[in-house]
Amino acid sequence: xxxxxxxxxxxxxxxxxxxxxxxxxxxxxxxxxxxxxxxxxxxxxxxxxxxxxxxxxxxxxxxxxxxxxxxxxxxxxxxxxxxxxxxxxxxxxxxxxxxxxxxxxxxxxxxxxxxxxxxxxxxxxxxxxxxxxxxxxxxxxxxxxxxxxxxxxxxxxxxxxxxxxxxxxxxxxxxxxxxxxxxxxxxxxxxxxxxxxxxxxxxxxxxxxxxxxxxxxxxxxxxxxxxxxxxxxxxxxxxxxxxxx
Numbered sequence: 001x002x003x004x005x006x007x008x009x010x011x012x013x014x015x016x017x018x019x020x021x022x023x024x025x026x027x028x029x030x031x032x033x034x035x036x037x038x039x040x041x042x043x044x045x046x047x048x049x050x051x052x053x054x055x056x057x058x059x060x061x062x063x064x065x066x067x068x069x070x071x072x073x074x075x076x077x078x079x080x081x082x083x084x085x086x087x088x089x090x091x092x093x094x095x096x097x098x099x100x101x102x103x104x105x106x107x108x109x110x111x112x113x114x115x116x117x118x119x120x121x122x123x124x125x126x127x128x129x130x131x132x133x134x135x136x137x138x139x140x141x142x143x144x145x146x147x148x149x150x151x152x153x154x155x156x157x158x159x160x161x162x163x164x165x166x167x168x169x170x171x172x173x174x175x176x177x178x179x180x181x182x183x184x185x186x187x188x189x190x191x192x193x194x195x196x197x198x199x200x201x202x203x204x205x206x207x208x209x210x211x212x213x214x215x216x217x218x219x220x221x222x223x224x225x226x227x228x229x230x231x232x233x234x235x236x237x238x239x240x241x242x243x244x245x
Contacts, residue, residue, distance in 0.1 A: 027108035030198065033117075033217035039075035041066045045150065051100035052083060053150045059083055061098045061202075069122045071179040071213060078122055079133070079202030081209040094134045094167040094203045097210075101138070101154045101199035104219075107191035113137070114220035115186065115198065119168065120179030122213050127174025130206030133214065136165035137186045139194040154197045163190050169205045179213065183220055 031048040032038070038047030043063040045053060052060040059082045065075045083098035091097070107113075119133050136155070140146055144159015154160055164187040172178060188196070198217075204210040 028105045028110070028113060028196070028219055030104055030217055030219060031102060035063050035075040035077055035215060039063055039065050042069075046077060046100055049100040049102045050148050050150050050152065050154075052080075052098050052153075059098070061100045068124050069213075071120050071123050071177050072118065072215060074215065076122075076179075077200075077214040079200075079210075079212050079214070081202065081204065081211045083202070091203065094132060094205075095136060095155060095162070095165060095201060097134075097202040097204070099153060099155070099199060099201040101148075101197050103148065104196050104198045106193055106196060107188045110191075111187070111189050113186050113188055114183050115217065116181060116183045116220045117200075117217045118179050118181050118215040119212055120170070121172040122211055123176040123178075125172045125174070125178075125211055127172055129172040129208045129210065130169065130204070131172060131210040131212045132167060132169045132203040132205040133212040134165055134167040134201050134203055135184045135186070136199045136201075137163045137188065137191075138197040138199060139163050139191050140197065141194055148197070154199055155201075160197075161190070161194075163187060163196075167203065167205075179215070181216075 035046065041064055044057055044060060045051070046061060046063045059080045061077055061079045063075060063077055064070060069078065070076045077100065080098040115135060117135070121129070121131060138154050139161050140154070141159045144157065146154070146157040146159050148154065155162065166184040166186065168182055200214055202210055202212050
C-alpha cells in the first residue's frame with residue numbers, strides 16, 4: 001500500500017492535469033455543433049449560429065432533419081448553391097457562398113486549432129455535382145463596430161481579419177448516405193486576445209450546382225492534452241486501486 005503522502009500527490013497531479021486540460025478546452029467552445037438544437041424539417045434560422053437568411057429560402061443555409069435530404073439520419077445544415085455560384089457562374093474565391101458562423105472564444109495562447117466535422121451531399125442530390133465547403137477562422141479586434149447578426153457576414157466586416165481557412169471538394173455519387181469526416185488544422189498565431197469566429201461556407205469548385213451538407217462540428221483535443229489526460233486518468237485509477245488495497 002502506498003504511503004499517504006504519495007497517494008495524495010498522485011491525486012493532486014491528476015486533478016491539476018485534468019483541470020488544465022478542461023480549462024484549455026473551455027477557452028474555445030462550439031455551440032450546437034451537431035445542429036440538433038432547434039432541429040426540424042427545413043428550418044431557415046440555424047440555432048446558435050448566425051447565417052444567411054435571404055428572402056428566398058433556398059438561397060440561404062438551413063437546418064433540416066428531412067428524411068429525403070439528410071445523409072446520416074440526423075439534423076444537418078444544407079448550404080445553398082445559389083449563393084456559391086450565382087446560378088452556375090462560379091466564383092473563383094472559395095470563401096464566397098452561403099455561410100454560417102459563431103463566436104468560439106479566444107485563443108488563450110494556442111497557436112493552432114483542429115476542427116472536426118462531417119460533410120457531404122444531401123440524399124436528393126444528383127450524381128456528378130462538384131461541391132465545395134470552406135472552414136475559416138476570423139479574428140475581431142473589438143474596434144471595428146462589427147455586431148454579429150443573421151444576414152451580417154463576419155467575413156469582410158470592419159475590424160475582422162481572416163486568420164486561416166481550408167477548403168474541401170468532392171463529387172456527388174447520387175447514392176444516399178454520402179457523408180464523411182474531415183479534420184481541418186487552422187492557424188491561430190495571429191489571434192492574440194481577439195475574439196474568434198468559426199465560419200463555414202459553400203462554394204462552387206466547378207460548373208455544376210453545389211449543395212454541401214454539414215454536421216457534427218467539434219474541436220479536436222490536442223494529442224498532448226489527450227496524452228496528459230490519459231496519464232491523469234490512469235494515475236487516478238491506480239490511486240483508487242491502491243486505496244482499496
